[in-house]
Each structure stands twice: as C-alpha cells, then as structure tokens.
Amino acid sequence: MTHHNLLAQEADVPADQPTTGPWWDWAFAWEILPDMLTAFVQFTLLVTVVGTLIAAVLGLVIAILIMVLPRPLAWLVRWVANFIRMTPIVVQLILLFWAFLWLDALTIGIIVFGVHYATYMSEVYRAGIESVPKGQWEATTALSMNAVRTWRRVVIPQALRSTIPSLGNYAISMFKDTPFLYAIGVTEMVTLAVGEIGGTTFRYNEAVTIAGLIFLAASYPTAVLINRLEKRLAYAH
Amino acid sequence: MPTPTDPAPAAVAEPAPASSAEPPVIEFVDVEKRFGDNVVLKDLNFSVRRGERVTLIGPSGSGKTTILRLVMTLEELTGGYIYIDGEPLTHQQRDGKRVPVPKKQQKKLRTRIGMVFQQFNLFPNMTVLENIIEAPIHVLGQSKKDAVAKAHSLLEQVGLPDKAEAHPTSLSGGQQQRVAIARALAMDPEILLLDEVTSALDPEVVGDVLNILRQVADTTNVTMLIVTHEMAFARDVSHKVMMFDGGRVVEEGHPEKIFTNPEHERTQKFLSAVLGES
Numbered sequence: 001m002t003h004h005n006l007l008a009q010e011a012d013v014p015a016d017q018p019t020t021g022p023w024w025d026w027a028f029a030w031e032i033l034p035d036m037l038t039a040f041v042q043f044t045l046l047v048t049v050v051g052t053l054i055a056a057v058l059g060l061v062i063a064i065l066i067m068v069l070p071r072p073l074a075w076l077v078r079w080v081a082n083f084i085r086m087t088p089i090v091v092q093l094i095l096l097f098w099a100f101l102w103l104d105a106l107t108i109g110i111i112v113f114g115v116h117y118a119t120y121m122s123e124v125y126r127a128g129i130e131s132v133p134k135g136q137w138e139a140t141t142a143l144s145m146n147a148v149r150t151w152r153r154v155v156i157p158q159a160l161r162s163t164i165p166s167l168g169n170y171a172i173s174m175f176k177d178t179p180f181l182y183a184i185g186v187t188e189m190v191t192l193a194v195g196e197i198g199g200t201t202f203r204y205n206e207a208v209t210i211a212g213l214i215f216l217a218a219s220y221p222t223a224v225l226i227n228r229l230e231k232r233l234a235y236a237h
Numbered sequence: 238m239p240t241p242t243d244p245a246p247a248a249v250a251e252p253a254p255a256s257s258a259e260p261p262v263i264e265f266v267d268v269e270k271r272f273g274d275n276v277v278l279k280d281l282n283f284s285v286r287r288g289e290r291v292t293l294i295g296p297s298g299s300g301k302t303t304i305l306r307l308v309m310t311l312e313e314l315t316g317g318y319i320y321i322d323g324e325p326l327t328h329q330q331r332d333g334k335r336v337p338v339p340k341k342q343q344k345k346l347r348t349r350i351g352m353v354f355q356q357f358n359l360f361p362n363m364t365v366l367e368n369i370i371e372a373p374i375h376v377l378g379q380s381k382k383d384a385v386a387k388a389h390s391l392l393e394q395v396g397l398p399d400k401a402e403a404h405p406t407s408l409s410g411g412q413q414q415r416v417a418i419a420r421a422l423a424m425d426p427e428i429l430l431l432d433e434v435t436s437a438l439d440p441e442v443v444g445d446v447l448n449i450l451r452q453v454a455d456t457t458n459v460t461m462l463i464v465t466h467e468m469a470f471a472r473d474v475s476h477k478v479m480m481f482d483g484g485r486v487v488e489e490g491h492p493e494k495i496f497t498n499p500e501h502e503r504t505q506k507f508l509s510a511v512l513g514e515s
Contacts, residue, residue, distance in 0.1 A: 138311050139358035143372035143424065144348045153371060157362040 029206040043188035047109050048175040054114025059121030085119040090180045097184040105184045117174050124166040128159035161233045168226030172219050260323030262287045262460045269316030277303050278484045290461040292471040295481030301464045305430040309352045321346045351426030355433040357413040359405040366401040369420045391419035395449050411442030431463045472496050480504045
C-alpha cells in the first residue's frame, strides 16, 4: 500500500495480494466510470436535489413561523431548529435510521439532509426577511394588504434576493456532505469508490480521484449558475 | 370632546364643506402617545372635517409625524381614542374601560386612509403598474381591467404616462414619489396622509410633486393631513394650520393668520427660523 492512500489504511492487505501495478491505470479508471456515474446520479444527485428542495421550502416555513407565531411557540420552533443545527448530521442519520427501520435508507437520507439544512437555511431567510426595510412593511399597512399578500408579494420576493447566494452555498455544502450516507448503508459515489471498488480491488487512486472530479464538475457550474441568478435578481441601479 | 372649529377669516383656500350632522372624518380625543417613558403626544384633542386640509407644522420631534402614523395605525396608540368617520380606529370605551377594537373593524376603517411617505416606499420587486394595482385588486376587489385603466389615468395625472412598465429603482426620486401618490390615490382614500413627501427630493423636483398635490386638492374632496416644511405649499392648500411643540398644539388657525400674524411666541420663532426671516 502506498502512502498516498490515507483512506485505505484501515483495509487489511492480505500478504499474498500483489500491491504492484501503476499508480494510475487508465483502463481501470475507464472501466469503473459508468458505475460511479450511476451511483452519483442515483444517490448523490438525488439526495442533493430533493434535499435542497425540502430545505429551501422548510427553511422558509421555519423562518416565517418564528416570526409570526406567538412567543412561546416561536421559541419552541427556534429551539428545535437550533438543536437540529447543533448536532452532527451523521448522528441524525444513524438515529433516524434506527428509529424508522421501516423506511428505506435513501428516504431517511433525503429527509435528514433536507431537515438539517432547512435549519441552516431558515437562518439565512431570517436575515433576508430582516433586511427588508421597515418602510416596505409600512407601505403594505398603508395599502391595507393582508398578511398573506404582504409576505407573498412584498417580503418574500425581496428577502429571497439577498439570500440566493447563501442558499446556493448551503446546497453545495449539502452536496459535499452526501458521503455521510455511508453511515446508513447507502452506497453513494464515495462509498462506492472507497468501500466497494477500493475494498475489492485495492485500487483507490482512480476511484477516489474520479469521485473528486465528479464533485468538482457538478459544484463548479452550480456555483456559476448561482452567481448568474444572483446578478439577475439584483435590481438595476 | 372639544372640537375646535375654525373661525376662518377670509379664505385663500376654499373652506371645507361642513355638514353639522356628519361626524368629523378624523377625531383625536385625549390622545397620548409614549415610546417607553418618552411622552411624544399628550392630551391631544382635535378634529378634521370632511374635505378639510390640515397642515401640521412645528420643530422636528414635536410629534407631527407620529400623528399621521397613529392615524395609519403604524404606531400603537398608548392612550385616548381616534375616531374615523365617528368610528373608533384602535380602541373604544366599553363598560368604562378602554378596550381594543376588533381587528376587522380596524382593517375596514384603514382602507379609507392612504399615506404617502417621505421615502416613497414603492415595492422595488414590482413594476410601477403592479405597485399601483396590487391593493385595488386584492384589497378592494376591483377587476384587473378596471384597476389597470385607473392606474393608467392616474399615471397620466401625475405626469408619468409612459412609466407603467418601469421598475421603481429606474426612476428618479421625484418620479418615484409621483408613483407613490398615484398608488395612494388608486385606493380612492377618504383621507390622505402626506408625511414630509418632498423632504427626500432634490430641490428642483419639489415643485412638480407639490403641483400634483395642489391639483389633487383642487379636483377632489379628499381630506388631507399634511406634515411639511414647505410653508408656501401649506399656505396654498390648507384650510387650517396647527403648530406643534413638545407634543401639544401651541396655536392653530387659518394659514393666512398663522403665517402673517402668529399669536404665540413659539410659532413666531419657528416661522422666522423656517422662513429665514429675522
């Protein structure tokens, strides 16, 4: 085993297993690529996309509830959200996996990622809502707009404008957290690379590198997209 | 409930039509407003008749803007009563106690009141047209067709007929304030509150905005409560001027009298400071 492979240190290398071969094998890389892409789309991407949608919607709901609920209830919501945010996502994955054994691991994963990141996003939304000038609220009162119209037409659209970059960053962050799904037995891309491919062939370099490149290839355009969206949402001054 | 009626010396502005049977459009009874320990308004009593245009003048911090904000229910009334068309706006007396009025009643009364702000407060995420038609459609229940037609005629009136699709941030301050006036008028308010509407504007566009308001005053019967530092405008359009200091009315009367022959020393001092006379 070469010293490059930190991830592989736990694997027991049988004495008779040859550990020779080139540091990088193109043919092997080519061979494992389809499986890795499949795992990426099937798990990593699915959890990220659905998880982000849940987080974006639930985060907004949490932020609004904290602002509109009567005080004791608002405190309860805030406390629960803080609790979720302050505990590691791996712990939540494992606990919920064992608490809801009848649900499949992928569903648990999506829910945990969605809810966990919702608590982060709710803070972003809260800041966005608080950044809407007081005069905007006063104008809605002066026009007798009801609470629903006020939120829907005035506050949320203006709050979102300043939150898009942070929400996007949390989406990317969630994306990079998906390897934690390993803890509940979901063979997403990194688990496949390290556990399945690396564990059975004792070749890690190709799989881990490909996994990293796929992450980069997906994150970078997303970041660019968020940047563009942010610019489009900014008002012309 | 003292209802100070103006003895109205020879009028520059036409006197408001008053019918004795009709309750005042706005009536303040023993109004008190405090922010924490800071008493901003105290024992304030006055009333405004239908179609009357009243200007509040006085040094900053004298509570003028707070009065408008109380009428618009942007501030909580800490003592006393405000009546709109004879109905209590925020609190009423029941069994000798001061109790809040039902939210529904407050909302109903509030639709009769419009306000134009110093900082315009247009919705930057909507076009000019959307700003104007939002409340007529969703609060008053007008059809979109009617609301749009009315919005276009109001934009014509404020001199911005080609700005319907523009976004507020692309407009100058003066243009934004004209849109804000159109937006308030689109609700057909009985009462229009003007809170230092020219204070945030460049000097050269102040005249345009004031001319539009003069025209509104001339062509409608809307009751106006005005806070302004534009004394010439106050003199032109108002039926009554009230001078405030320290949360109390120091002097009130016909603008001609207040501006040319103020009785109270405080008013004399204030006016000479504002008008730059010595």
